[in-house]
Amino acid sequence: MSTDPLAATVASLMPGARADLAELVAFRSVADFAHFPREESEAAARWITEALRAEGFQDVAVLDTPDGTQSVYGHLPGPEGAPTVLLYAHYDVQPPLDASAWLTPPFELTERDGRWYGRGAADCKGGLVMHLVALRALRANGGVPVGVKIIVEGSEEQGTGGLERYAEQHPELLRADSIVIGDAGNFRTGLPTATTILRGMTLVRVDMETLEGNLHSGQFGGAAPDALAALIRVLDSLRAPDGSTTVDGLPGTGGWEGIDYPEESFRADAHVLDGVELIGSGTVADRLWARPAVTVLGIDCPSVAEATPSVQARARALVSLRVPPGTDAAEATRLLAAHIEARTPWGARVRVEQAGEGQPFRADTSSPAYGAMATAMATAYPGQQMQFAGQGGSIPLCNTLAALYPQAEILLIGLSEPEARIHAANESVAPQELERLALAEALFLTEYAQHG
Structure with a gap:
């Protein structure tokens, strides 16, 4: 033919x-x-x-x-x-x-x-x-x-x-x-x-609870533990100052040996705004294909339009963690859950539930x-x-x-x-x-x- x-x-x-x-x-x-x-x-x-x-x-x-x-x-x-x-x-x-x-x-x-x-x-x-x-x-x-x-x-x-x-x-x-x-x-x-x-993937839901119900922020704010603030602290702990993913016990220094991905090309492909820096360390290809990457996919809390002056009693997030070959997704799930539980502040009640996983x-x-x-x-x-x-x-x-x-x-x-x-x-x-x-x-x- x-x-x-x-x-x-x-x-x-x-x-x-x-x-x-x-x-x-x-x-x-x-x-x-x-x-x-x-x-x-x-x-x-x-x-x-x-x-x-x-x-x-x-x-x-x-x-x-x-x-x-x-x-x-x-x-x-x-x-x-x-x-x-x-x-x-x-x-x-x-x-x-x-x-x-x-x-x-x-x-x-x-x-x-x-x-x-x-x-x-x-x-x-x-x-x-x-x-x-x-x-x-x-x-x-x-x-x-x-x-x-x-x-x-x-x-x-x-x-x-x-x-x-x-x-x-x-x-x-x-x-x-x-x-x-x-x-x-x-x-x-x-x-x-x-x-x-x-890259493999694990998906977890994080439920944070601190109070029996929402409280007036003027009357109780400053002493009452805020579930949304606790959740924000936990989520922030998943990244280093440069934006690299940091999950306790999870390796994050792998390197990619295939095709190069120039930073300027990635910025254009990702439509990164002028003046905004990329996150992470290593080459772009390292970060995309050879290292773990955490992403907060969503947070359940009052929207700005529906917000009231309240200390939040509960908050929830959906978190994705991508893992490169050589890392077992089930082990990554365990490490992510342990990290979240260990970094939860103020004795807040936290529950981590797996929502999906792929090797x-x-x-x-x-x-x-x-x-x-x-x-x-x-x-x-x-x-x-x-x-x-x-x-x-x-x-x-x-x-x-x-x-x-x-x-x-x-x-x-x-x-x-x-x-x-x-x-x-x-x-x-x-x-x-x-x-x-x-x-x-x-x-x-x-x-x-x-x-x-």
């Missing part, structure tokens, strides 16, 4: 890809059913089952996972003796957050300045469309040369572990020779990149699959060679798959480059990246069939 017809086919499939992505983005498939309708996620799962059947997949099934969400599975048999490749994406998305910050409706795919905007456009409904376009292109050019399994998760963003537990209970279901996780991204637009490490991951870049992907990337991105980068986010399923199938080669690619602004307002995908990565995946499957 020559590359030019395959590239031309992928290009011809892009209008259909846009239509598919528009339909997927329209589902408000946030797997937080206390705030978003379960029916939206279930409808998205039905859409995916129909799409897989239309592509010739067999054994297509909606899997009810132990966390109460649904994942979608399908199997496309390959030629006799061909290797099997598992393709992964997830259809659940982050909530839109501040709707007023979106320039266009979050659940309506909108084209602006050459990009397609909408929640999930890059993370990770676009990843599913990438898989579909690659398979369609191969079918139009002689057929898919490998066996393909596909799994599309319904609760990746929640970190509740439903698919991981389902896979452990059904260990043969996702077995494959190679696994392509379509939930990462290029280091920047136009630079083909394989993500080789993922870090490191890929084996010496595997044949990486060689096949490097060849495919160099063809899909003329004049560029595949780079290795880390990703600060977590994909807990990676470690589950690595443990279940230690012989499988796991690659992480995807559409979440810095301009995509995943998890933020105005998330978007570059259609050129979707086209090039779909071509790269099709080329990879062809190359891997010969050497897998």
Whole structure:
């Protein structure tokens, strides 16, 4: 198979890809059913089952996972003796957050300045469309040369572990020779990149209590212990003066040896305001991919608009801790809880409750699959060679798959480059990246069939 017809086919499939992505983005498939309708996620799962059947997949099934969400599975048999490749994406998305910050409706795919905007456009409904376009292109050019399994998760963003537990209970279901996780991204637009490490994650709720009820700050303030102030002190103890994460007993001096991330590039990618300093020590890559990072995700306390002159009796926070490969997430959870309990002032009552956890991951870049992907990337991105980068986010399923199938080669690619602004307002995908990565995946499957 020559590359030019395959590239031309992928290009011809892009209008259909846009239509598919528009339909997927329209589902408000946030797997937080206390705030978003379960029916939206279930409808998205039905859409995916129909799409897989239309592509010739067999054994297509909606899997009810132990966390109460649904994942979608399908199997496309390959030629006799061909290797099997598992393709992964997830259809659940982050909530839109501040709707007023979106320039266009979050659940309506909108084209602006050459990009397609909408929640999930890059993370990770676009990843599913990438898989579909690659398979369609191969079918139009002689057929898919490998066996393909596909799994599309319904609760990746929640970190509740439903698919991981389902896979452990059904260990043969996702077995494959190679696994392509379509939930990462290029280091920047136009630079083909394989993500080789993922930081793990632990998520804890911190409840602070000091009084039976709120008190008038004029009558009791100055002596009555303030739960919100106690919580603020604890949260502040999680950072050194330079902003580095400091959790008692948790190492924080790791170094990154892959692609460099210049500070000026990071400032631009992160939209850091002029005059505001970056936090932490070491290189930017060290801080993002090789060291732990704590983030206070939210605090329950009166808003400014609803505040009264009161000493707060209770306060609560949600805290995320990202940990690099080499650190066990369960141990990090234990150390974080111990740190919070030890640093709580004034004898305040504190309760630390785990809300989510995922282990870090490191890929084996010496595997044949990486060689096949490097060849495919160099063809899909003329004049560029595949780079290795880390990703600060977590994909807990990676470690589950690595443990279940230690012989499988796991690659992480995807559409979440810095301009995509995943998890933020105005998330978007570059259609050129979707086209090039779909071509790269099709080329990879062809190359891997010969050497897998």
